[in-house]
Amino acid sequence: MIHRKAKALPPNGCDAVRRMAGSTMVVLALLSTLATPAAEAANHALIMTIGEYADPTANLPGIDVDARNAFAIAEAMAVPRGNMQVLSDRQLSVAGMRTAIAELGRKVGRGDNVFVYYSGHGTQIAGAPGKCSEGLLTHDLQVYSDRELEEALAELSTKAGQLVMMNDSCFSGGAATKALPLAGRRAKFFKLAAASGDYQCGQALNMKFAKNIVPTAAERGANLLYVAAASDSEVAFATSAGSAATVAWLGCLQAMSDADRDGAYRGAELRSCAQQGLDRQRFDQHIALEGNQQLPLAYLATGAAAKPALIDAGAVLQGIRSAASPTVRVALRVTKQRMKIGQDRLEFEVSTQQAGYLSVLHVGSDGKTFDLLFPNDIDANNHFAAGSTVHLPRPSWRVRAGGPAGTSRLLAVLSEKPRDFRKGLAKIGNTGFYGTPANSASAKNLFAEATGEASGDPGRYGASELVAIEEY
Numbered sequence: 001m002i003h004r005k006a007k008a009l010p011p012n013g014c015d016a017v018r019r020m021a022g023s024t025m026v027v028l029a030l031l032s033t034l035a036t037p038a039a040e041a042a043n044h045a046l047i048m049t050i051g052e053y054a055d056p057t058a059n060l061p062g063i064d065v066d067a068r069n070a071f072a073i074a075e076a077m078a079v080p081r082g083n084m085q086v087l088s089d090r091q092l093s094v095a096g097m098r099t100a101i102a103e104l105g106r107k108v109g110r111g112d113n114v115f116v117y118y119s120g121h122g123t124q125i126a127g128a129p130g131k132c133s134e135g136l137l138t139h140d141l142q143v144y145s146d147r148e149l150e151e152a153l154a155e156l157s158t159k160a161g162q163l164v165m166m167n168d169s170c171f172s173g174g175a176a177t178k179a180l181p182l183a184g185r186r187a188k189f190f191k192l193a194a195a196s197g198d199y200q201c202g203q204a205l206n207m208k209f210a211k212n213i214v215p216t217a218a219e220r221g222a223n224l225l226y227v228a229a230a231s232d233s234e235v236a237f238a239t240s241a242g243s244a245a246t247v248a249w250l251g252c253l254q255a256m257s258d259a260d261r262d263g264a265y266r267g268a269e270l271r272s273c274a275q276q277g278l279d280r281q282r283f284d285q286h287i288a289l290e291g292n293q294q295l296p297l298a299y300l301a302t303g304a305a306a307k308p309a310l311i312d313a314g315a316v317l318q319g320i321r322s323a324a325s326p327t328v329r330v331a332l333r334v335t336k337q338r339m340k341i342g343q344d345r346l347e348f349e350v351s352t353q354q355a356g357y358l359s360v361l362h363v364g365s366d367g368k369t370f371d372l373l374f375p376n377d378i379d380a381n382n383h384f385a386a387g388s389t390v391h392l393p394r395p396s397w398r399v400r401a402g403g404p405a406g407t408s409r410l411l412a413v414l415s416e417k418p419r420d421f422r423k424g425l426a427k428i429g430n431t432g433f434y435g436t437p438a439n440s441a442s443a444k445n446l447f448a449e450a451t452g453e454a455s456g457d458p459g460r461y462g463a464s465e466l467v468a469i470e471e472y
Contacts, residue, residue, distance in 0.1 A: 042458045043113045045074035045084040046104045048097065050120035051238075052089045054140050058121060058190045063088075065242035066119040066168065069250045074115050076253045076298040077164070078453055083107075092120075094142035101152045105159075111325075111416065111458035113162040113451065116153075119243055121190040122169035122236075134171035137190050146171070150213045157213075157222035161325060161451065161460050164267075164297065168229040168243045170236045185283075187235040188243065210290035217291070221327040221460055225267045225295045230285040237283055245287055248277035253298055262315035263443030264296035266322070294322040299447055300440040313363040313370060313438035314466070317411045320361070320450045321463040328462025329353040330414040332360075338470045339401035346399040348392055348410065350464070355386045356414040359421050361446070363438070365406035365471045370438050370446065372421045373399065373410075377432030397432065401471045410467045413450060416459030421449050 047070045051063025067088055074084055087100055101116075108114055121137035135145035156163055169188045210226040217224035229236035229245035237244045252265070252273035259269060271287050278285060296319045300309060335347040350358060359382065362371035375382040378397045384390060393399050413419065424445030425434035436442045452458020 042109065042111065042452060042456055043077065043079040043083060043115070044104065044108055045070075045077070045079040045115040045117070046100060047071060047074065047084060047086045047117045048092055048100065048120070049086075049088045049118070050092050050137070050139055052139070053121075053137070053190075058137070058141070060120065060186055060188060060238040061184075061240040062238055062242045063119055065240075066238075066246050069242055069246050070117040070119070070166075073117070073166070073246075073250050073253060076250075077113070077115055078298070078448075079113075079115060090139055092138055093140040094138040094144055097136070097138055097144045098148070105152070105155055108156060108159050109457060110159050111161040111452055111460045112159065113453065114156055114160045114164070116163075116165040117168075118166070119168040119188075119238075119246060121188050122167075122171040123190050123192055124171055125192055136167075136169060137192075141192065143192070150216075153213050153224070154216045154220065157217035157220040157224060160222045161458065162295065162323060163217060163222045163224045164227070164295070165225075166227040166229075166246070166249070168236055168246050170228075170230045170234065184239050185237045185244075186239075188229075188238050189235055214291045218326045221325045223292045223295055223323060223325065225289060225291040225293065225297075227267070227271075228288040228290070231288040234285045236285055244278055244281065244283045244285065245274065248274035248281075249287070251277055258300055258309065258311070258440070260315055261310070261312040262296075262319045263300050263309075263311045263440045264316075264319050264447060265298045265300075266293070266319065267291075267295050267297060268293040270297065292322065294319075296323050296447060299444040308439035308441040311438055311440055311443050313367050313443075314407075314409050316370075316438070316443040316446060317361060317363055317409055318466050320413065320447060321411060321466055323447075323451055324413075324463035325460040328356070328414055328416070328460050330358075330412050330462045330464050332410060332412040332464035332467050334410070334467055334469060337468070338472060341401045341403035341405065341471050344401050346393065346401070346469070348467075349389055350392065350412045351389045352384055352414050353386060354414065354416075354462070355384065356416055356461075357418050358382045358384055358390065359413045359415070359419055360392065361411045361413065361421065363409040365408040366404055367406070368438055369435055370425070370442055371433060371435040372425055373433065376434070377427075379432075403471055405472050406470075408469045408471060410469065412464040413461055414463070415450075415452070415461035417452065417455065417457060419449050419452070419461070421446065423449055 049063045049067040051060045123137040124134045133145055135143040252270050267289055271289055331351045360374040362373050379394050422434045425436045428435050
């Protein structure tokens with residue numbers, strides 16, 4: 001844990017505050033409430049479901065339930081209702097699907113978070129000799145191909161900060177034809193008549209295009225996570241109660257515990273929980289992820305009825321790091337990775353490749369508190385040009401190891417647009433610094449500010465590796 005000291009304070013100023021707080025992280029004892037982020041105007045969702053097709057033999061049960069469930073998933077991901085577009089059945093001809101995805105691209109601003117959901121049939125169709133194409137089966141029994149979908153997601157990646165697609169269908173035709181028929185369950189794959197004759201499909205293809213798009217998205221700056229309802233060699237199932245993978249995924253968002261105690265639900269954490277639900281129901285399908293599996297997708301409830309839960313503060317900073325844009329690069333290096341309590345001063349430098357607004361977050365060695373070290377009331381100018389190297393702390397403010405023995409952590413965040421991490425924090429005594437106890441509510445506030453969810457114009461942000469400092 002650290003003590004901060006401004007030149008204007010008496011020599012024992014920080015120690016006096018420390019005794020008053022009764023904690024090595026100097027927080028105000030009167031802190032009892034945290035700011036709630038404003039409505040998240042920068043998140044968007046496109047929800048597409050097809051249960052009734054032009055050919056009734058293709059119809060699927062429970063897809064109307066999927067639409068409601070996907071709406072609830074989008075809400076859990078902090079998408080405002082006004083930013084959700086929900087389309088179904090006849091609205092999703094191949095032309096309608098192309099139009100909807102193109103319109104989504106026009107709405108999305110730089111750094112916005114995007115959720116795309118599809119529930120319906122997947123299909124395969126023979127292309128060039130020895131080749132097979134797959135895609136989403138539209139209402140008019142046309143194919144919105146994997147190539148088109150890949151190009152659309154690549155285009156969204158040029159602007160989005162976080163891009164998540166959940167595809168509750170399957171392309172694995174061979175697996176579908178071999179699936180045992182079970183009462184109330186239907187495989188979400190439809191073989192087009194046009195694919196008969198020289199039809200050579202049936203390969204395991206559910207994740208092929210996703211493996212192609214992930215590196216492209218990263219190069220363009222987006223954090224992409226693709227969620228497939230079934231792995232390559234399996235099919236996804238629809239039931240009258242909703243499609244199995246979607247039901248399981250939503251159930252985990254609504255009821256799961258925060259296993260890694262970071263205040264957020266990450267892709268890998270949700271997949272693990274949802275898979276347990278599928279296994280209990282004996283669905284022979286396994287949810288597959290491609291892309292950034294550690295991407296935080298939703299946060300613990302922190303409303304009036306929810307008591308803020310204790311969390312792993314270091315894991316929260318790692319979650320902010322995981323959600324950062326791969327193209328906004330920032331590095332943080334400390335002079336000493338071991339600091340003697342009461343003696344050594346913290347010294348570090350931050351290097352940036354792009355211009356932006358720099359913030360430095362800190363978790364104390366007791367793991368119970370968050371600090372905003374920079375900017376602060378003493379040193380507020382945090383905009384730096386591309387290629388800058390910033391040495392901190394400045395001569396006007398100093399920071400020393402304050403204990404207890406343990407590991408404190410630092411994270412540098414560089415954002416294209418201003419961020420105000422003081423929201424939800426409290427000023428520490430008469431210092432120029434801000435801090436708060438680490439719990440699910442403060443973690444949610446930090447996530448919301450880092451990602452820009454509280455802003456209608458967030459821009460992207462980058463984050464350094466999480467740097468550990470041993471205090472002894």
